[in-house]
Amino acid sequence: MINLLLASAEGPTPDEIIAGAGEAVQGAVDEKISEAIETLFDGLSSQLGFAILYTVVALAVLGLAVALLMYRFKRDRLKDYAKVAFGVVAGLAIMATVFMATVEFYQINNYEGGAPDATFNPILAFVCIAIGGGCLMGIASFFNKFAVKVAAVITGAGLLAAFIAAMVLMSRNFESSWSEWYSADMSQTGLIVSVVIGVLIMIGIFILGKKREVNNTRAIVYGAIAIAMSFALSYARFIKLPQGGSVTFASLLPLMIYCAMFGTRRGVVVCLIYGFLQALQDTYIIHPLQFLLDYPLAFGMISASGIFFERTPIRKNKLAAFIVGAIIAVVLRYACHICSGTFAFGADAPDTASSFFAYSAAYNSFTMVDLAIDLAAGILLFLSRAFRRQMDIAVQPAKGVEDDFSDEDETV
Numbered sequence: 341m342i343n344l345l346l347a348s349a350e351g352p353t354p355d356e357i358i359a360g361a362g363e364a365v366q367g368a369v370d371e372k373i374s375e376a377i378e379t380l381f382d383g384l385s386s387q388l389g390f391a392i393l394y395t396v397v398a399l400a401v402l403g404l405a406v407a408l409l410m411y412r413f414k415r416d417r418l419k420d421y422a423k424v425a426f427g428v429v430a431g432l433a434i435m436a437t438v439f440m441a442t443v444e445f446y447q448i449n450n451y452e453g454g455a456p457d458a459t460f461n462p463i464l465a466f467v468c469i470a471i472g473g474g475c476l477m478g479i480a481s482f483f484n485k486f487a488v489k490v491a492a493v494i495t496g497a498g499l500l501a502a503f504i505a506a507m508v509l510m511s512r513n514f515e516s517s518w519s520e521w522y523s524a525d526m527s528q529t530g531l532i533v534s535v536v537i538g539v540l541i542m543i544g545i546f547i548l549g550k551k552r553e554v555n556n557t558r559a560i561v562y563g564a565i566a567i568a569m570s571f572a573l574s575y576a577r578f579i580k581l582p583q584g585g586s587v588t589f590a591s592l593l594p595l596m597i598y599c600a601m602f603g604t605r606r607g608v609v610v611c612l613i614y615g616f617l618q619a620l621q622d623t624y625i626i627h628p629l630q631f632l633l634d635y636p637l638a639f640g641m642i643s644a645s646g647i648f649f650e651r652t653p654i655r656k657n658k659l660a661a662f663i664v665g666a667i668i669a670v671v672l673r674y675a676c677h678i679c680s681g682t683f684a685f686g687a688d689a690p691d692t693a694s695s696f697f698a699y700s701a702a703y704n705s706f707t708m709v710d711l712a713i714d715l716a717a718g719i720l721l722f723l724s725r726a727f728r729r730q731m732d733i734a735v736q737p738a739k740g741v742e743d744d745f746s747d748e749d750e751t752v
Contacts, residue, residue, distance in 0.1 A: 463619045465502045466503060466616050469499055470495070470616070471564075473492075479491075481556045514628070522685070525696070527683040527686075531627070531683045532629065534629075534676075534679035541672065542641070542643075545641075546608050548651055549651075550651060551603070558734070562598060563598060566597070573588060573590060574591040579706065583685065583703075585704065587709045588713070590713050590718070592666075593714050593721075595607070595611055595642050596646075599642070600731065601731050601734055604643055607642075607646045611642045615636035616636055619631065626685075627684055629684070630680050639673065641672035641673045644669040645668070648662075648668075659722040666715055667711065670707055673707055674705075678704055679700075681696070681699065681704055682696045
């Protein structure tokens with residue numbers, strides 16, 4: 341009896357039992373709420389993506405039908421219709437971007453998932469500086485070229501600072517969160533060599549690009565719209581892979597068209613910015629060099645599509661230039677992803693894989709499906725003489741500058 345009393349005296353009191361049960365219940369409730377929020381926003385993101393997809397398809401079909409009718413019966417009003425259609429598309433792209441970004445930011449801040457603060461915040465800062473700098477240069481273009489150069493220098497300094505901060509924070513995040521799992525199968529030398537080659541290719545693309553004399557304000561505005569449209573379309577996903585990457589509804593097409601219209605050099609800047617924006621949307625970052633390969637360099641390669649509208653014998657044939665340029669650009673993007681998977685994500689390769697390279701090549705083959713969709717949508721556009729004419733009108737060169745983009749002697 342005495343032992344029983346002593347045992348009971350040493351056990352938890354009723355208050356402690358109740359408190360422990362309360363904590364357990366509260367923990368279970370919090371876990372369920374977190375799971376519910378994650379499920380809700382994953383579903384919301386998917387539903388919004390498909391809503392964007394269906395809206396884009398419906399508007400494209402309706403817009404094309406109206407354009408064909410106007411071309412047949414009201415050809416003199418076709419230019420005004422093009423302006424209205426452009427405004428509708430731009431508004432839809434910006435609205436969709438804001439909605440999807442809001443969902444993404446709320447996900448990251450309210451439950452465990454998405455990009456960790458160590459990588460998300462500096463990338464967000466870089467994108468915000470790029471957007472603010474673009475607006476600043478757009479305003480400066482109303483004054484003189486010197487003001488534009490000053491705005492460009494200020495923007496460049498801000499982007500460089502944000503980039504350095506991102507690299508430092510990503511390095512720290514790798515050491516604290518990922519090194520134990522990935523270090524054994526990671527090749528730092530392979531990553532460094534791949535990044536150096538990628539940077540050299542980007543420099544080569546920029547050098548090969550032709551300096552275009554176009555309205556700077558118009559180029560900045562169209563660039564912002566191209567990024568917004570691509571970002572919105574990237575949420576219309578047919579397939580989403582577990583470690584980053586997805587098959588989308590022609591999300592790269594607006595970037596390719598921009599490079600064709602305003603030149604490869606401006607395209608390099610726009611595509612690089614879009615690469616950083618993609619890092620906010622579908623982030624899977626373990627190492628700063630892997631980040632460079634999978635995001636800014638991979639998407640920056642899309643600017644190569646513009647070279648074939650400028651420096652090659654097929655530049656007068658816009659359809660052929662688009663097809664060849666799109667294939668080359670996406671193959672370069674594919675190569676960046678393969679290098680990233682081979683040298684950074686070896687630990688994720690299944691035991692059945694013959695090599696890290698084979699696993700990476702197979703995993704990143706989704707880019708070829710993405711390419712097929714971009715080509716199908718792009719060919720439909722470039723087959724339209726009205727679309728090609730609008731491209732020429734949008735980038736009318738300065739007086740006295742030779743126009744390599746006119747429809748004279750153009751073949752499809």
